[in-house]
Structures are given as C-alpha cells and as structure tokens.
Amino acid sequence: MKTLIILVVLVMLAGAIYMAYRSSKNEAREAKTLSKLPPSVQHVVSQMDGTTQAAFFNEYWAKRRKASAGYLLWFFFGCHYLYAKKVGVQFAFWLLWLVGVGELWWIVDFFRIPRIMADGNEQIARQCLQTLQIAASYGQPVVQIRDAAPEIQPGVEPSA
Numbered sequence: 001m002k003t004l005i006i007l008v009v010l011v012m013l014a015g016a017i018y019m020a021y022r023s024s025k026n027e028a029r030e031a032k033t034l035s036k037l038p039p040s041v042q043h044v045v046s047q048m049d050g051t052t053q054a055a056f057f058n059e060y061w062a063k064r065r066k067a068s069a070g071y072l073l074w075f076f077f078g079c080h081y082l083y084a085k086k087v088g089v090q091f092a093f094w095l096l097w098l099v100g101v102g103e104l105w106w107i108v109d110f111f112r113i114p115r116i117m118a119d120g121n122e123q124i125a126r127q128c129l130q131t132l133q134i135a136a137s138y139g140q141p142v143v144q145i146r147d148a149a150p151e152i153q154p155g156v157e158p159s160a
Helices: 002-036 039-046 050-063 067-076 087-099 102-137
Strands: none
Touching: 002 039, 002 050, 039 102, 050 102, 067 102, 087 102
16 A cells, blocks of 8 residues: 555656646747747737737747748748748749749748748737737637647546
C-alpha cells in the first residue's frame, strides 16, 4: 500500500512538472510571437486579458505563413507570392518570367522570402485583431481552443 501511495504521488508530481513545462513553453512561444508583430499590434495584444490573448494567438498561429513553405513554393512552383496573399505581385512575377526578366527576380526573392512572409504575417495579425474586435462588438464570447486533447487536472472529472 505504501508503494502504491508513493507511486501515485510520483505520477502526480511528474504530471505537475509536465504541465508547468508546457505552460512555460506556451508563454515563451507567445512572447516570441509577440516580439515579431508590428508595434501597433503588440500594444493592442498586451492590453488584452488572458483569454482574449489566447484566442488571438490561436487564430494567428493557425493562419500565419511559414518561410519554409514559402521557400518550397518559390523553388518548385514560383507561387510564393500567392502563399503570402499578394496576388497582383504574383501575376507581375509570372508576366516578367514569361518576358524573360523574371529569372533575376526569382533569384532575388530567395533572399526576400523571410521578409515577404513577415509582411504577410503582419497583415494576418491585423486581421485576427479585427476578427476578435468584431466578435466582441457583437457580444460573442471569445472561445479558447489550445489543443485537440483536453487538459486533465487532478481531482476533476473530464466532461464528455
């Protein structure tokens, strides 16, 4: 019996350590993301309560553009501007490619892709703020969905 109690305490301690680690990891991720956003967005997000911030970050992380995907699209298809939602620039790129000048632009874009994706992500952050503000103006609650699996807390029965 004594061994069972010690085992249960150790499992609960390991669970608490894991939850603390996961929480600190999420906070570090949020801080890193916040530092990459434009100052106007940083200011607004820093004024939000915790639930609204979590909703903002969830929506932003789901919609943001990654430079690695931008590089793959750049190399194989030349449609990295479409990925960044810059349709007009993409058509200009393709038009110049057909004329014969696009190859130089394609090479230069290798160095510009991180900035192109960052610009697109700034627009996405502003759209996420607008979505949250519109939802708040209609009185809709901000829903927080962090992970697909629910968090299990000691002593609390999970709801079905």
